[in-house]
Amino acid sequence: MKAVVYHSYGNSNVLKIEEVEKPIPNDDEALIRVCASSLNPADWYAMTGLLLARFGNGLRKPNATRLGTDFSGVVEAVGKGVTQFQPGDKVYGARSGAWAEYICVRSFIFPKPTNITFEQAGGVAVAAITALQGLRDYGKLQSGQKVLINGASGGVGTFAVQIAKALGAEVAGVCSPGNVWLIQALGADRVIDYTREDFTSDRQSYDLLLDIAGSRSFREYKRILKPNAHVVIVGGPKSNRVVGALGHVIRSQLWAIGFGIKPTFFVARFNHPDFQLLGQWLTSGQVKPVVDRVYPLSEISAAMRYLEDGHTKGKIIVTIS
Ligand SMILES: NC(=O)c1ccc[n+]([C@@H]2O[C@H](COP(=O)([O-])OP(=O)(O)OC[C@H]3O[C@@H](n4cnc5c(N)ncnc54)[C@H](OP(=O)(O)O)[C@@H]3O)[C@@H](O)[C@H]2O)c1
Numbered sequence: 001m002k003a004v005v006y007h008s009y010g011n012s013n014v015l016k017i018e019e020v021e022k023p024i025p026n027d028d029e030a031l032i033r034v035c036a037s038s039l040n041p042a043d044w045y046a047m048t049g050l051l052l053a054r055f056g057n058g059l060r061k062p063n064a065t066r067l068g069t070d071f072s073g074v075v076e077a078v079g080k081g082v083t084q085f086q087p088g089d090k091v092y093g094a095r096s097g098a099w100a101e102y103i104c105v106r107s108f109i110f111p112k113p114t115n116i117t118f119e120q121a122g123g124v125a126v127a128a129i130t131a132l133q134g135l136r137d138y139g140k141l142q143s144g145q146k147v148l149i150n151g152a153s154g155g156v157g158t159f160a161v162q163i164a165k166a167l168g169a170e171v172a173g174v175c176s177p178g179n180v181w182l183i184q185a186l187g188a189d190r191v192i193d194y195t196r197e198d199f200t201s202d203r204q205s206y207d208l209l210l211d212i213a214g215s216r217s218f219r220e221y222k223r224i225l226k227p228n229a230h231v232v233i234v235g236g237p238k239s240n241r242v243v244g245a246l247g248h249v250i251r252s253q254l255w256a257i258g259f260g261i262k263p264t265f266f267v268a269r270f271n272h273p274d275f276q277l278l279g280q281w282l283t284s285g286q287v288k289p290v291v292d293r294v295y296p297l298s299e300i301s302a303a304m305r306y307l308e309d310g311h312t313k314g315k316i317i318v319t320i321s
Pocket of ligand 1 (some may be wrong): 126153
């Protein structure tokens, strides 16, 4: 079968489509024919070989040579211990190495809601689970509270706007001028075009600041926080080649010393209840995945270059079969 493989760190040219062995499911696994997957900034960090990532995946060259996490597809076969799924079922979920024609999945596999396409379902897992956990678990967002989402128009942001509305919050989203219409359409109560308005010096104050873009400093954020507000850092600029977005986290935590509100950084973790909640929202239409561009697997390098630009509107999808 075909899969995207990389044998050295570098730019998008290191991504190759190679013939690799088709996986055979263990007793507790389902074999999935992958229809679609998506790109996440984590794939870019792994590909370029951010120093921090190299400690986990090989200092000089990657030990794990496959990328991609989100998937949608069709069950082709199941191990004899699998009872919830059968061949032909349409599914989505998360599994490392998803940029491939086939994957074996044990844990994070769920029925694909019938009202979304394979392309849409193939971009859900990482971005939507991150948005949910950032808002609800780390941001402690309650119905009626005001949340500001900085970086509202990308993969995590487009889910965050809709999930915050589903949680009953009043939502302000920050994005570039070309995406104002999108954030409005997703239900935000207020949209701030960061080229025209400085959201850190307006009169609004927020219970939660979900910082996805990491484009401003915590020193500036302080001005728009209510007492007892939460600040949750999801990501930051890609420019730091040693620690990536962690540079923004460290700077923010230094600026917070003595302030009384401490910014929280987290790494999203998959779990079944969160996927089930997302499944309900996707099925009811309360949360709709936003697809920006769709690339065939053969154009994975071009898709990665588009991600690298940092101005995705929703998700970049790769279609596989
Ligand atoms: N902690 C975790 O577990 C976790 C999980 C997933 C992702 N992340 C991190 O979260 C970040 C975003 O991920 P993603 O998948 O959403 O990325 P993405 O799809 O590439 O989106 C990036 C977004 O940033 C926006 N942006 C760029 N400059 C901005 C600025 N000055 N002000 C406000 N927004 C700006 C862009 O919107 P415009 O085009 O409108 O400028 C774009 O939509 C990355 O750093 C990623 O590594 C963390």
